[in-house]
Amino acid sequence: MTGVESIVQMIEAKAAEKVDQMPKEAEEQRDLQLKDAKQKAAAIAEDIRSKAEKELKSELAKHEASMKLKAKYLVLGTKEKAVKDVLESAVKVAKKEMEGKKCTDVLMRFAVEGGTALASQNLEIVFPEKQKATIDQSQVANAISKNLGQKVTVSVAKDTVRASGGLIVRSGDGSKWVDNTFEGRMERLTSRMRDEAARILFEEKSE
């Protein structure tokens, strides 16, 4: 082999080696790049799926919460209707009883209860203009005196109050009073009456 042939052979061998090596490296690079792309694609898909699932769950949860809230309002509305019916009927029953035999007993109780709460030595009772029943003032005074452990005087005021029934008890100087008219009691006791009605109407079932 001549020197020239040897050089040519060397050039060809180097070129062949390089030409042979280049596709191998390119294939390795391609495999890595495609593997990376597939991994990224899987991550993207998972991310999209996860977000979509989250949004779906969130929307369903909101819808369910909204339905529950509506149901709650309907339940409250149903209960309110029943309680209102009881309160209205109870007022009618109470007013009817005030027209009967119980009237004096009720007024007596209102007067004694109010007078005892005021704890004043001189008391006045104010009746509604159309109040038919009267009460024994001395009996009221005795009952209050007994409750308070001190002598109390009771008189009936000349003035009247605008109410459908009951009475007002006030101290002699007019500085303190207990409104035991029907309207006054209704206003004062509404919360208690509603609680009692609801307790009986809806909670006795579980007992």
Place this chain on the structure above:
Amino acid sequence: MCAADDAIDIIHEAEEKATKRIQEAEIAVRQMREQTEAEAKRILQEAESETKKAAALSGSDIAKQKEEIERRSRRDLEAVINGIEESARNHRTAAIQAVAKILLGEK
């Protein structure tokens, strides 16, 4: 001198051939690289597109699921309200009496 020139020419020719082969190989490699990049891009786009389609498809099922929630809620609510109304009917008289007693100071 003539023999030396011939030798240089031969070597030069061999070098040119080698350079050409290498350039051809480089072109092939570049084409492969471009194809790979295009394929990687296609893989990513396809994954995104297909998953979005699938997610949208499952999202379209939401109306059915909402209807199911509403149906279940209505059924539960109906039972609760029936219970409340029945209890209220059964205890109405007792409740009226109790409230009337409060109003009359008997309780």
